[in-house]
Amino acid sequence: MNGFLQRAKAELKALTQRDAEVGASGFPGHAQWQHQPANQHHDSGPGHGQHIISDPAALDILRYRYHHGTNLGSVYVIERWLHPSRFPDGAEGSSELAAVQAWVDRIGIDATKQNFEEHWANSVSDEALRWLANVAKCTTVRLPIGYYDLPGPVFTRGTPFEPYAAVYTGAWYSIRTLIQRLRAHSIGVLIDLHALPGGGNAQEHSGTNSGRAELWTSDSNRALGVRCCRFIAEDSRAGAEIAGIQLVNEAEWESEHMYEWYDECIAAVSAVDPEIPIVISDGWNLDKAVDWALQKNSIYSHPQCPVVIDTHYYWAFTDEDKAKSPQQIIGEAGTKLAQLDGKEGSVIDRGAVQVIVGEYSCVLTEDSWAKSDGIPKEDLVRQFGQAQSNRFQQRAGGSFFWTWKMDWMPGGEWGFQAKTDDGSVVPPKYALMSGDHRRGMIEKARHERDGRLHEAMQQHVSYWSGVDPNGTYEHEKFEHGWQVGYQDAFAFFEGRGTPSDKIGMLEVWVLKRIRESGYRGGFTWLFEQGLRKGVRDFYVAAEI
Structure with missing residues (x-):
């Protein structure tokens, strides 16, 4: 019987997915219709009562919408190739540490502190913020920072930055101010611990030119990294309201202790606030990261922060990519993230897996451009970015x-401004809707809500009556899930103080909703499938 039910569940998922794809054909006003708590007679398993599921809050939308954005690189973690002006003439090295050393040697601690603080304060103008929000349609910025940017000597003691700690005493205040300024434009911030003690990788963007990734081989470095994560979580809970915390950037391939360290960081942050999304680096092995995240994001595990995987895509560094034509690479871009195939759609059965692309660009090598077969480069760049x-x-x-800021703005194929302005990087189509169009879609979905609920329930009950006529099912859980899903999608699109958006982080959002429902075991999968169906039905109704 269990095998039959598994097959039947799979058939139901396929059926509801097909229904969404072909556009199967409801919603009172927000004040009139809220998520309904599960009835007390619902069987949620021993020790588990049902809970009221509240509407998505503004912070939920900030964290779980689709994150269309850019990196704000080389501001709090300097890279010489992006900002050569951050180095005095004759300075050696290309990292943050090289820059601060050179300036202190040249002008002293106090003047260097003033120099750096002026740079931070002037990196993002009010005009630039308006461009990000209104032209680029950014919802989120990934903000690379270093451990040395956190306040207090505890974060630099015993590290190469200890002699320069006074330079950074105002760094976190600057970061907090930037977070607030971005939030005023409905843009969230993913805090990315780009530079960690010892370095998560051997590159200059880890903060030094050591050429070594010594985070992974040092107990003290890893312990300091955990403290950094915990501090950011505590500060966020105190009011920073960030979109998430990325534990490390581009972790070295097969780094020793990497997943054990992730476990420590997640436990430390979860003890402070289990609602903050945690982003891990895939360490250039997305398959392994996907399998690990599915285990972490289980409804049966102790409640903890949702885990999201960061992967990066570049086609400009390997001999293999140099051998490809732009047209080949454009085609390849449309196939990425296949590692997710078959891993989504049922948090109950598999856990949740969610991936973001933390870095990408429109850069190809001259070897690739030489194989363009006479097609203008600007046309291929646009096709590449759009793909x-x-x-x-x-x-x-x-x-x-990658990225937004550099000395050589607007940045060419590396520049978010340049590639947004020329149409290579495009936001989701719904972000470009006029206010009138959006309000019309919201009213249409509101009007159709009841009819779509009736149709979904009729289809659902009819299906199970056909495949298992003698079975007993808690169909009210499917209905409850549908109501939650439809209202969630409605709330995200309506905005709740932010521009309209979709639930981009859907898999971890479903995980969150299942945990909040209080259901465990039994027919909890009906709640999940109802929730997913409700979300899809809203998008069909709103035509997005």
Whole structure:
């Protein structure tokens, strides 16, 4: 019987997915219709009562919408190739540490502190914020920072930055101010611990030019990294309201202790606030990261922060990619994230897996451009950027172009401003809707809500009566899930103080809702499938 039920469940999922694809054909006003708590007679398993599921709050939308955005690189973690002006003439090295050393040697601690604070304060103008929000349609910025940017000597003691700690005493205040300024434009911030003690990888963007990734081989470095994560979580809970915390950027391939360290960081942050999304680096092995995240994001595990995987896509560094034509690479871009195939759609059975693309660009090598077969480069760049944008919007929970700020603005194929302005990087189509169009879609979905609920329930009950006529099912859980899902999608699209959006981080959102429902075991899968069906039905009704 269990095998039969599993097959039947799979058939139901396929049926509801097909229904969404062909556009199967409800919603009173927000004040009139709220998520309904599960009735007390619902069987949720021993020790588990049902809970009231509240409407998505503004912070939920900030964290779980589709993250269309960019990196704000080389502001709090300097890279010389992006900002050569951050180095005095004759300075050696190319990292943050090299820059601060050179300036202190040249002008002293106090003047260097003033220099850096002026740079931070002037990196993002009010005009730039308006461009991000109104032209680029950014919802989120990925903000690389270093451990040395956190306040207090505890974060630099015993590290190469200890002699320069005074330079950074105002760094976290600057970061907090930027978070608030972005939030005023409805843009969230993913805090990315780009530079960790010892380095998560051997590159300059880990903060030094050591050429070594010593985070993984040092107990003290890893312990300091955990403290950094815990501090950010505590500060966020105190009011920073960030979109998430990325534990490390581009972790070295097969780093020793990497997943054990992730476990420590997740436990530390979860003890402070289990609602903050935690982003891990896939360490250039997305398959392994997917399998690990599915285990972490289980409804049966101790409640903890939802885990999201960060992967990066570049086609400009390997001999293999140099051998490809732009047209080949454009085609390849449309196939990425296939590692998710078959891993989504049932949190109950498998756990939740969610991926964001933390970095990508429109850069190819001259070897590739030489194989363009006479097609103008600007045309191929546009096709390349759009292929990536479209694919990531289909399969990821968000994507962040590398990068926005450099001395040589607007940045060419590395520049978010340049590639947004020329149409290479495009936001989701719904982000471009006029206010009138959006309000019309909301009213249409509101009007159709009851009819769509009736149709969904009729289809659902009819299906199970056909495949298992003697079975006993708690169909009210499917109905409850549908109501929650439809209202969730409605709330995200209506905005709740933010521009309209979709639930981009759908898999971890479903995980969150199942946990909040109080259901465990038994027919909890009916709640999940109802929730997913409600979300899809709203998008069909709203035509997005």
